[in-house]
């Protein structure tokens with residue numbers, strides 16, 4: 295078997311498998327390598343690395359960073375970055391602080407308007423969860439009977455034009471790219487087709503990002519169609535970037551997305567990891 299998965303989440307962010315369980319499943323599926331790319335945290339790496347040695351699966355340390363570019367939320371994958379790098383740590387700490395601060399504000403406003411919730415209730419409902427946000431708040435409101443679905447709560451109460459919406463600061467994409475490079479990591483823009491942009495805007499973003507030190511694009515992804523995949527590979531070629539690939543597996547959190555195979559026919563070859571490791575040598 296020569297397949298890999300370079301985009302996976304664990305219980306350290308919003309996935310439902312522990313790092314060890316993820317690596318065990320990767321082995322059972324015959325994957326040769328697996329990356330842990332939790333949101334804004336390196337917490338799963340030690341357990342993942344040890345599991346990799348135990349099960350004989352190559353472990354790739356990664357992280358998925360939430361950033362902002364021209365008003366759009368862009369996810370930046372970073373592989374092999376030194377988690378002790380000061381600049382990167384500062385930006386990631388800021389992101390975590392901003393998320394917590396925003397949740398607190400939204401929950402307070404809901405509370406003041408008569409919804410019987412507070413942050414303690416939310417935290418108790420999702421123990422250990424570091425990626426708490428609007429869906430979690432909405433889930434609690436759903437369980438208490440105040441909305442009919444998680445989506446309804448997110449959109450009608452906390453959506454962009456809704457009464458309890460609180461905007462959130464995001465680290466600018468180019469700042470994160472520079473910090474990841476400074477930390478010796480490989481910055482890769484994730485799932486290029488999940489952003490509301492035209493291909494022309496995508497090209498412009500990639501051009502600017504490449505100038506700032508971007509090294510790769512996520513070339514294979516669960517929800518890309520054939521044309522999209524080809525376009526991402528063409529962008530990579532145009533700007534001298536590598537391509538990575540992964541499912542964005544979250545376990546039960548995204549039931550339709552399977553480890554390794556995505557929605558069924560994802561096949562990420564080991565060769566992409568070789569390219570990624572080569573890029574990691576660029577300093």
Ligand SMILES: [Zn+2]
Nearest residue numbers: 358369484485
């Ligand atoms: Zn993402």
Ligand SMILES: [Zn+2]
Nearest residue numbers: 301303358542
């Ligand atoms: Zn992801």
